[in-house]
Amino acid sequence: MSDSMPPANRLAATASPYLRQHARNPVDWWPWCDAALAEARAQDRPILLSIGYSACHWCHVMAHESFEDPATAALMNRLFVNIKVDREERPDLDRIYQTAHQLLSSRAGGWPLTVFLTPETLEPFFCGTYFPREPRHGLPAFRQLLEGVERAFREQREAIREQSQGLMAALAELAPRAGAIPDSAPLEGARRQLAASFDAARGGFGGAPKFPRVPDLELLLRHWAATDAAGQPDARALAMVTFTLERMIAGGINDQVGGGFYRYSVDDAWMIPHFEKMLYDNAQLLALCCDAWQATSEPVFRAAAEATADWVIGEMQSDEGGYYSALDADSEGQEGRYYVWTREELEGTLAPEEFAAFAARYGLDGPANFEGRWHLHAQAMPAEVAGRLGLTVAQVEGLIDGARRKLLEVRRARVRPACDEKVLTAWNALMIKGMARAARVLARPDYLASAERALGLVRSTLWRDGRLLASYMDGTAHLPAYLDDHAMLIDALLELLQVRWRRDDLRFAIELAEILLARFEDSGEGGFFFTASDHETLIHRPKPLADESLPAGNAVAARVFQRLGHLLGEPRYLEAAARVLAVAGGDMRRAPYAHASLLMALDEHLEPGETVVVRAPPTELPPWLAELQQTYRPRRSALGIPADEQDLPGNLASMGPGPGARAYLCRGTHCEAPIEELARLPA
Template identity: 65%
Template structure:
């Protein structure tokens, strides 16, 4: 009998995951992924029903309401299976393995909720799907039919399932990169650009058709190409592609026009209607990208979008303890997007007669509703176009729009908010720390620097234990061994912070993280980094992810960050690990170049190492020179302004001493030129 009937809650009640807590009172006898649940499945010889999702997932909520809250469905689940619920954000290792298995079993992409049935002894999946409805529809069986059919197959076709499982495990093993004796060639950068150009949407920006995702890493790759070729053989296309894509995202419905921040993806070609959840891992890189586009173009649209995104993150996503929360739900009051939608008459009532016509023309209230009989704000016209149509001065039009947005934002603040997932994830925090540090540097925003430092301090005090990172924190509890993404992205974020202000402590922390990265995750024999560390629990497959997906590839970030840190402190082991990663990834990069933007940026740095400027000076010239050296968009230059009085620098940095006069050391790769006494001396 299910323990639910005696406990009134299942085994998820003490979880740190808000997603698991959402299911703690289901009549399903859910377990978290733990030794006790796995042992129970072996003892009972029952298959495991593994359900993976996350708290901001709309279809996860639908399946929960239809099936997991239904007593009859729960009775079937409890009688036939050991049921395990996993938050894919806390356990990306499990999600990665079983999403891949789903693709091999079903021959189609996965998603969430992910529904996988595992053998009880070795946890190999033998049937997988995503969302199943309560009643049969759209060619899908009902979830109850799936439950009964899978359990019968397990009882009656055990030998065939075992044979299939062996084939699946062999297929998983065959997916791992075999490596190459050669480094990837420079031509892959051109090949990736051509692939992106072929799929580029010249009308709305972005790549391919609906649904459209931000793909910040691809846009960063385009911007780096623009910077690399701007002086030699200017090609306007990379900048145009990146600029148009980000502009349309900012002006469109993907961006929150009132409160700042970006939603996860758009369901249409024109970036009009989003899937309304807001994820921290999207907004950190998009914040950095907005800063980069502003640095590259000087256009205030990108500066304003960066500022509103940073303001949103500080206002709504930063915990009192300093770390950043994970996400905002797509739903509120039981309906997707309800928090963000407007009725025309409500808008008209809240704006004055001078503001409404302009606002309606820009954001589409002068058109038919675009979402279930209501309006989601989408920039159909630019403010300048609307001002011209209405005969208004452009500056006056901008001022009126600012007033109108402020009024509607204030009104929206009184609505029922979407749920917020308040767990704090190390890797996602690292992405936002990097974005905030970039905003502090490019836009000169001290509040963003303070925010980034608070989040870093939180990680140091709450998620760094006994020389190892932990992956997740909530309500005073930090746990789970950190993953490759946690270490790689945090090193990358520290290198960004060090370019805003120097800290020996932060550099030492970056080196400590790099050492754990090599000790726990690096494959010294074949190259590259596993997603899980050596001390992690053993799963059916141990992956070395190379391609970018919703987050940049951990191997790509590690290869780039280790190169930069290795050049900064003169540590050859870091450079060798980066080189081995590129060799491992070479064949995969050749097959689909544009799917490996993070690794391509690491390759770009390997082929032509970035310029390092080390400034040693007292406070006044130090800050002035730092700002001057960082002007414009210079992704191939790193500037570290180290006060003269700082001593005890590690590695080769120790040789770059302060002098009686301010000094600037210029290094590239493993070579440093003689210091000069002014920027003009460079």
């Protein structure tokens, strides 16, 4: 294997933008493939597995310090078979080796993830994350580490084998076992834990860094809705949600100029973010802002939802219809450079009256908050600014909106952060659901059109010969889809069906559900594996239950199987959902705080919600659906099916049309007599 730097290494031929970022490293990189693994076995060299993603700041730092350095690359090439993995394309590998890192080092992992594997078994024997070029912050220099790890591999093979046996036993112990479905105690436990960690001064939970944690907020909002419907609203639960969302929307974690939310805040006050923008965060926050607006009618939530959706359509949706994965945190080699401002730039761009209002709103009369520049973070409400300047609130809002438009034009002339243009099925499904929710709640047909374009791309490129694929870019769709892809796509289809009826969407949802049962379900213990039964054999086959940056795939599967089961009257689907809750019961009891999405599925199991199907001529459906969907009712699914639709599947076949509009109301598996008067619909 040559130590000289080729014009481009093997990563140049891959579809992943992250892997392509490393295509001109002097490192002799391989993608994860059979040939790379065979090379490691043939050479009896350990594998250096480096996992990251395109928008990861510290991945870029390590690449610049080490992977672009000829001396470091020469050492890597001499001692290891080096494999680069995009964690967004291969969440199966990332999930396994992040768990191994936690077991071996007794601390959480992250990215870049640096793992050294034995060539024979692919079991990790040393793990870490970022390593610097020179020793600092208690971390060894990367080159020192490389030499030490390789020496240990040569001299301590027996010790490594014993450690691997212990690691594999620990991974096996993590597999959940079937038990009893919990009662409501974990739901109450989660509410207590969230209330105890709530930051009443700044919103959110715990201290810095602060993440959006949308499932936790959604769980609290759903709880408030249930108590409100019962006549005893839990005002504190609602306040935790609305205050947190308000602080995020006003904060630096929200792009005050262009819309869209950044990944997380590095401080307690939501002021300075980590500047990457991820599709999955924005998808979940879009849906939550719509729910908060529907629950409260507060304009701030509608405005944030529209700003987020408009940003996604304008910057993150391809001409083909799919949604891109992420915007980088860095541009021109600096994190946040695209988004921050000097006072001179602001004064030179804005009219004096605009600058006065903008400066008061965003605290530009105070010290700079980001490396000598300002990252915009609201310091005063428009009413406070109006009082200070002797203007009306409407005048202040008009000046600020005008200032934003001008600043957005200036910003567009800057060097834009790199965009990862991969179309990932699961992440697209989350955004399709968010856009569909926004279309329904905000009455925005353009958002429905966006969702349908994205679904069209998924159907045309990522659904092939009865199999779903995980990733698409530049005309190439590849990689077998995971649990999250299937479950979240079903969830998106069910949301779209509440906006408008399309028979093929229901058929597709059923087909995906059958694939989950046939290829992903654990027929012994219950629940769903992350990978299909015919997936590449890896050292572990996880069954994820806890929420991470995405809702847990098993939780989404449980909820969609419950909803689809009630809609169609299909006991197999309800039984599959119950098996998820049974196998997850122990985890929910031990750590309710970490399982908000599962708890929402548990809640709908303990108290099944309403399924309302309206049959009517197409022109008569809108007022009935508007009545059913005008308030925040998270337990309710409402579908409008044209009266002339025939040969419907399952329980829908018994819901025939009447002489006019007719609504069928079912709670769980119990259905009531049809309703034929709009005034008799439940609130």
